[in-house]
Amino acid sequence: MSAGPADPHASAAHGRAATAYALAAATLLIADQVAGKATRDAVFLSHFAATALPRIVMLSALVSMGAVVLASRLLAAHGPSRVIPAALALSAALFGCDWLIYDEAPRLVAILLYVQQGIFGAVLISGFWSVVNERFDPHSAKQTIARIAAAATFGGVVGGLVAGKVARSIDVQAMLIVLGAIHVVCVFLVRGIGEAVHQTHPHAPLGAVAALKTLVTHRYLREMAWLMVLAAMLAALLDYALKSTASARLPQSGDLVAFFGQFYAGVGVLTFAVQWLLGQRVLRRFGLGATLAVMPAAAVLSGLLGAVVARWWSVVLVRGLQVVFANSFFRSAFELLYTPLPPFTKRPTKMIIDVAADRLGDVIGSGVLILLLATVTGPALGPVLALSVIIALVSLVVVARLYRGYIAQLAASLRDGAISLTDEQAIDATTRHILAEASAAGEREQLYAKIWQMKYERYGAVPERGAGTPVALPGNAELAGSFSRAVADLLSGDHTKIKRCLAGAFMDHRLAPFLVPLLGVDLVAEDVRMELRWMAPSIIGQLADALVDPDVPLVARQRIPSVLEVTHNPRAVAALLMGLAEEEFNIRYSCARALARMSARDPYMALDEQVVLRAVEREVRIDHGTWNSRDLKYQIDLPLDLAAGTVQMEPQFNYSLEYVFTLLGLVLDRDALQLSLQAMFSGDRVQRGTALEYLENVLPEEVLHGLWPHLGESTPAARPKRSSSDLIEDLKRRVQRP
Numbered sequence: 001m002s003a004g005p006a007d008p009h010a011s012a013a014h015g016r017a018a019t020a021y022a023l024a025a026a027t028l029l030i031a032d033q034v035a036g037k038a039t040r041d042a043v044f045l046s047h048f049a050a051t052a053l054p055r056i057v058m059l060s061a062l063v064s065m066g067a068v069v070l071a072s073r074l075l076a077a078h079g080p081s082r083v084i085p086a087a088l089a090l091s092a093a094l095f096g097c098d099w100l101i102y103d104e105a106p107r108l109v110a111i112l113l114y115v116q117q118g119i120f121g122a123v124l125i126s127g128f129w130s131v132v133n134e135r136f137d138p139h140s141a142k143q144t145i146a147r148i149a150a151a152a153t154f155g156g157v158v159g160g161l162v163a164g165k166v167a168r169s170i171d172v173q174a175m176l177i178v179l180g181a182i183h184v185v186c187v188f189l190v191r192g193i194g195e196a197v198h199q200t201h202p203h204a205p206l207g208a209v210a211a212l213k214t215l216v217t218h219r220y221l222r223e224m225a226w227l228m229v230l231a232a233m234l235a236a237l238l239d240y241a242l243k244s245t246a247s248a249r250l251p252q253s254g255d256l257v258a259f260f261g262q263f264y265a266g267v268g269v270l271t272f273a274v275q276w277l278l279g280q281r282v283l284r285r286f287g288l289g290a291t292l293a294v295m296p297a298a299a300v301l302s303g304l305l306g307a308v309v310a311r312w313w314s315v316v317l318v319r320g321l322q323v324v325f326a327n328s329f330f331r332s333a334f335e336l337l338y339t340p341l342p343p344f345t346k347r348p349t350k351m352i353i354d355v356a357a358d359r360l361g362d363v364i365g366s367g368v369l370i371l372l373l374a375t376v377t378g379p380a381l382g383p384v385l386a387l388s389v390i391i392a393l394v395s396l397v398v399v400a401r402l403y404r405g406y407i408a409q410l411a412a413s414l415r416d417g418a419i420s421l422t423d424e425q426a427i428d429a430t431t432r433h434i435l436a437e438a439s440a441a442g443e444r445e446q447l448y449a450k451i452w453q454m455k456y457e458r459y460g461a462v463p464e465r466g467a468g469t470p471v472a473l474p475g476n477a478e479l480a481g482s483f484s485r486a487v488a489d490l491l492s493g494d495h496t497k498i499k500r501c502l503a504g505a506f507m508d509h510r511l512a513p514f515l516v517p518l519l520g521v522d523l524v525a526e527d528v529r530m531e532l533r534w535m536a537p538s539i540i541g542q543l544a545d546a547l548v549d550p551d552v553p554l555v556a557r558q559r560i561p562s563v564l565e566v567t568h569n570p571r572a573v574a575a576l577l578m579g580l581a582e583e584e585f586n587i588r589y590s591c592a593r594a595l596a597r598m599s600a601r602d603p604y605m606a607l608d609e610q611v612v613l614r615a616v617e618r619e620v621r622i623d624h625g626t627w628n629s630r631d632l633k634y635q636i637d638l639p640l641d642l643a644a645g646t647v648q649m650e651p652q653f654n655y656s657l658e659y660v661f662t663l664l665g666l667v668l669d670r671d672a673l674q675l676s677l678q679a680m681f682s683g684d685r686v687q688r689g690t691a692l693e694y695l696e697n698v699l700p701e702e703v704l705h706g707l708w709p710h711l712g713e714s715t716p717a718a719r720p721k722r723s724s725s726d727l728i729e730d731l732k733r734r735v736q737r738p
Contacts, residue, residue, distance in 0.1 A: 026132075221353070237368070238318055289400070
């Protein structure tokens with residue numbers, strides 16, 4: 001893009017170098033984690049009985065909870081590009097200490113390794129991905145990030161294989177030096193990735209008390225937390241079953257390292273294959289609930305087999321299937337459960353559910369094992385597997401309840417416009433949009449039924465909808481009459497009849513041509529938009545045509561973008577981009593605002609930057625009189641409009657300037673643009689000069705020369721070039737923010 005750094009060749013070279021560092025770091029970090037887990041398990045089981053596993057798992061989980069809180073604060077204060085290399089160096093030093101004292105205190109080292117893996121394992125991997133996400137803009141570097149993810153998967157396989165091979169050549173103590181050396185190399189690799197591309201303003205950390213209060217009072221979130229706890233308990237029980245059996249069968253530490261290395265490598269390969277070949281297909285074909293249920297259902301069936309057969313291979317099968325399905329189907333489906341939640345609910349609670357609930361499950365599972373081992377006199381494998389079957393059955397019950405909660409939460413979010421819809425034909429790679437990922441016919445029908453129920457609650461008594469009444473328009477006389485009556489009501493001009501029709505049981509996407517013009521009628525516009533929003537994936541073409549149709553009332557056309565914006569289908573994005581070329585400024589303005597809100601909600605949304613920049617270039621070429629006299633003519637906002645993602649404007653700014661900077665915010669750093677605008681109109685000459693210098697540094701040449709006269713400048717001044725990051729820091733220091 002032409003609005004990049006002063007030296008694009010140097011920037012491209014830096015990007016290639018950062019990619020190489022990230023690929024190497026991902027491979028080594030995951031390889032080290034897998035090999036470290038194999039070494040940890042082998043060392044512990046070589047010096048402690050398998051019955052001690054629940055206690056060390058409980059201790060490790062409790063300590064890691066505190067470590068996650070500390071790591072979150074450090075990451076917020078100093079950034080992952082500084083914290084993660086320091087954590088890697090500390091971990092390498094601890095591996096060195098473990099190696100030094102291993103001969104004198106092997107049992108202490110066994111405990112320290114377990115705790116160390118608990119503290120650093122998740123933190124280092126999560127922190128590494130934070131470094132990657134900040135360094136590589138996902139909007140323009142999706143292929144790079146996909147390559148890094150593939151390298152991480154490859155590293156997991158390599159780590160398991162290497163652990164097995166190395167363990168047969170050297171002793172377990174020497175493996176500690178190998179693990180530490182890998183972390184030392186990773187220190188330099190992670191530092192080589194570089195700092196964040198865009199500087200962001202610091203945010204105050206979210207309060208744990210407020211997050212817990214939200215979790216306790218929100219039934220849907222509570223169900224999610226319980227499912228995560230049960231999944232962790234199930235994993236703890238099956239992990240004990242595998243390790244206790246392996247310890248009894250393979251008494252030599254080298255053999256244990258080799259076995260665990262091969263096991264982790266094998267499940268890594270299977271997980272990758274299952275997710276790659278079946279993950280998206282299962283979600284599309286069977287929906288979210290069935291995908292969530294695969295892991296506990298497999299645990300029930302394989303657990304029953306293991307309890308009956310009680311052989312070495314059956315235990316490996318039970319644990320292997322649980323790990324494979326947990327890391328593929330269950331994890332991807334569980335992430336989708338967050339989609340119906342608005343950001344202000346999701347952000348403070350996600351870490352509690354993902355981390356704290358998982359660790360709580362480890363603690364409870366370990367406690368249950370301690371009690372079970374204390375009460376069972378004979379072999380514990382059978383009771384452990386039987387208990388795991390019970391927990392898996394309870395998990396299936398929770399999945400069913402959670403799925404019903406998902407339907408209700410999704411319908412509520414659609415009604416309020418708080419989330420995005422995606423057409424079934426446009427499934428996003430990040431699986432953000434549940435309607436695309438869980439598009440089974442029964443699931444869609446349940447969603448429509450829930451929305452109908454909400455209409456009943458909103459409007460009062462409405463005609464009863466029978467269980468067999470189809471949503472689509474069938475070809476029979478009775479429903480044809482219903483369609484005709486609905487059209488007559490919508491065309492009547494009587495607000496009472498229109499609202500009665502909107503509240504009724506009969507509402508079909510084929511009514512869209514009659515609904516769209518009513519967006520221009522203030523008394524019914526909000527109700528009409530609610531209907532059109534949940535129809536949006538099916539009527540993108542009709543909405544796009546109406547957007548550019550001069551025969552449609554102008555105010556209705558201005559409000560169409562707020563309908564299109566709830567579906568991130570590429571066709572909807574293309575329609576809004578096409579609207580940027582419309583002759584009416586009101587239409588261009590509304591399309592830009594809708595695109596900005598979509599981009600704020602979904603940073604992965606693909607936009608054609610050249611189309612956006614051409615729209616900016618056209619706008620800045622207009623004469624000064626037209627620039628300053630723009631008026632929207634009509635009020636386009638509705639009471640329940642989505643939160644604005646546009647640049648926040650000061651009173652002295654005009655609509656033309658807001659429109660241009662809203663467009664620029666789609667392809668540049670929106671926060672930095674906001675800062676530069678504040679500085680330019682602050683009355684401080686130094687601040688204004690710094691802001692102009694920043695714009696000179698990032699704007700394309702054509703935009704720069706067209707925009708300058710509208711900002712009261714003649715031509716861009718000749719100044720020594722400074723980097724964008726330096727200029728943003730300068731603006732932060734100078735601008736007095738409210």
